[in-house]
Amino acid sequence: MxxxxxxxxxxxxxxxxxxxxxxxxxxxxxxxxxxxxxxxxxxxxxxxxxxxxxxxxxxxxxxxxxxxxxxxxxxxxxxxxxxxxxxxxxxxxxxxxxxxxxxxxxxxxxxxxxxxxxxxxxxxxxxxxxxxxxxxxxxxxxxxxxxxIGFDLGGSGSDVRTPSCCCGKARCEWACYDSMQVCYDVTMNFQDELHRPAFPYKWKFKFAGCPNDCVASIARSDMAVIGTWRDDIQVDQAAVADYAGSLDIAKDVTRRCPTRCMGWDGSTLSIDNENCVKCMHCINAMPKALSPGKDRGAAILVGGKAPIIGGALLSALFVPFINIDEDVEDLYELCEEMWDIWGEHGKNRERIGEFIQRVGLGNFLEQIGLDPIPEMVIHPRTNPYIFFELDEEEDE
Amino acid sequence: MSAKVEDVADAMFEMVKEYHGKKNLKALDLTKAMIKKFGDDECDKKLCKAAIRSLMDTGRTTYSYVGGSYIVLPPDK
Incomplete structure (x- = not known):
């Protein structure tokens, strides 16, 4: 019928x-x-x-x-x-x-x-x-x-999904690395992984040029590469003064700083850059006066996912800073190490973030040969007991 | 490595045939089985990857998606 x-x-x-x-x-x-x-x-x-x-x-x-x-x-x-x-x-x-x-x-x-x-x-x-x-x-x-006409198919199934990125240096003044170039390089380097599924489940790369994270990489990708900087925020005090005429800097900028690392005395903006967490709020609020530092690169975060099977996960910081424009090979190596252990022990349809939760971040880091650092701590420990290896005590 | 891509591909193909209709095999299942069969001094993941590519490019096997991606015989076989 x-x-x-x-x-x-x-x-x-x-x-x-x-x-x-x-x-x-x-x-x-x-x-x-x-x-x-x-x-x-x-x-x-x-x-x-x-x-x-x-x-x-x-x-x-x-x-x-x-x-x-x-x-x-x-x-x-x-x-x-x-x-x-x-x-x-x-x-x-x-x-x-x-x-x-x-x-x-x-x-x-x-x-x-x-x-x-x-x-x-x-x-x-x-x-x-x-x-x-x-x-x-x-x-x-x-x-x-x-x-x-020069196009290729993207990813689907248990493979590297088509890497995506923000418009980066092509159209954005905040880009801390060339997200489009790195996205292209990663796509070309992992063609086999993209076209021939061999993982327990999907693997997504997303590349954001700055911490604004316009591609929402931290929440939607297994590996998020987010632009950042290591030195001080660049400040044009004259331009800050111009903003003071139309913007309540104390109310709308410094008091909204998540670590309260900024001060405004009515004429000068001061920033304790040691405590800046690169949230971008002040830069977004006063784009003509502030901009990211000059020592730019990217942070690599791992384990994010949207809630399809199981709940949503935010990525955890693995590499606080890498000069990715020049050291993209290091990213390839990190991926290979993670894929080996995840491929070997991951369950079917288990994303790497879920795998890391299951085996424990400490064990996972040990297996991939990455040293733990304080920046990897997501929240204070909930278990009051501390376990340590006897040989660590002897070493001390 | 002294095992040849073709030998590993043949062994993989036999395994896919053997399990056809009984169990879906992932690329990693085949890789683990081949390393065990040929020995890790004769066969590694890179060789297995090349063997899987050979199987796919010649059309002897294909991919299916059933919740995850599996390597199976083409429908006409």
Whole structure:
């Protein structure tokens, strides 16, 4: 039985209001004669009516040689909605910082209108350019045409997911390292890990140029590389004085400093940089007067994740400072060490942050050969008992 | 290392065939099994990675996603 087309009273509600509507976009695609978009409207209306999702995902779907990049999606009502019986998602590795020429976007869209639904996500929450909806038999053709214009598939499954980064030095004055270059280098260095899944579960890299962390790397990635600096915040006292005319510096800046390391006497701003935790609040509040120090690099944090399986985790600091523009090889080595131990002992679908919680940070650090430092302490110990090795006492 | 990529790939392929329909194998399951089979002086993770790539590029095996990523026989085999 085929549903009568375009009776979509529930979807139509989502077109009301001043904001853009995904329903309107799907209808536009359907109006061009795209059968999958037409059936997508039908199945979605039915899902809203029945309050049941009609999608399932997974299985053996992909392109030759790759284990990631395509997420198989099928409809459980193929007889009613044959246009979306297969509706696979293709993740395309986005350029660092999401910079495209309009010509590149036109070419991608032309390919997608030729083979798929014509519907896209710019961009998915993974960071990838996401192409929504095609059949299994066109995957190789889409892949070939995408590679012909210089694009590659991104990650999916238990692999390195497509690394993503902020716009970095291309467009931001706070970037403490070249996040786009490092993102590109890491992507190229870990091509095998990106395309051939070999981990217990997914691994996400995100690169943020400064502690504002515009890509939310600390909460959404297994390895967050966040720009920082080691010396003093640069202060232009004359510009601070200019701000004093329009901004209550004591109320809105110094009293909001999380470590109260700033002072304002009405004419001069003082900063106890030893106690600055690089929160960026003062720099964001007075961008013309303050800027990060000159000795810039990045901190590496590990173990963050969003709550899909289990709860959300924030990353823990592993490396307080690295000159990553020059020492990116050190990041590769750290990854290899962590992947070895996680691959060996991690459970299926266990993210590295969960693995570290299970085995203990101390044990994990010992296994990967990283010395513990005070900056790694997330909170005061809750267990009053202290265990130590006898040989440590003898050494002392 | 003296084991050849092709030998390790063949051994992996036999293992995937043997377990087909019984247990899904991850890349790491195959890697551990090969290091045990050939010995760690003959075979390491890098060699196993090359063998898996060979299996995938020749189409003898493929990846499936069932909650995690597994190495399986292609549907037509």
């Amino acid at each position: 085929t549903e009568k087309k375009r009776e979509t009273p529930l979807l139509d509600e989502l077109e009301k209001g001043p904001w853009p509507s995904f329903v309107t976009e799907i209808k536009k695609s359907a109006d061009k004669g795209n059968a999958s978009s037409e059936d997508l409207l039908g199945v979605l209306e039915r899902s809203y009516r029945e309050k049941i999702g009609h999608w399932k995902h997974g299985g053996i779907v992909g392109v030759m040689g790759y284990g990631g990049g395509v997420i198989g999606r099928y409809n459980d009502l193929p007889d009613d909605f044959p246009g979306v019986a297969h509706f696979h998602t293709i993740r395309v590795n986005q350029p660092p910082g999401w910079f495209y020429t309009s010509d590149a976007i036109r070419k991608v869209c032309d390919i997608w209108e030729k083979y798929g639904s014509g519907l896209t996500n710019f961009h998915g929450s993974t960071g990838d350019l996401v192409l929504l909806g095609c059949r299994t038999e066109v995957l190789e053709d889409v892949f070939k045409e995408l590679t012909d």
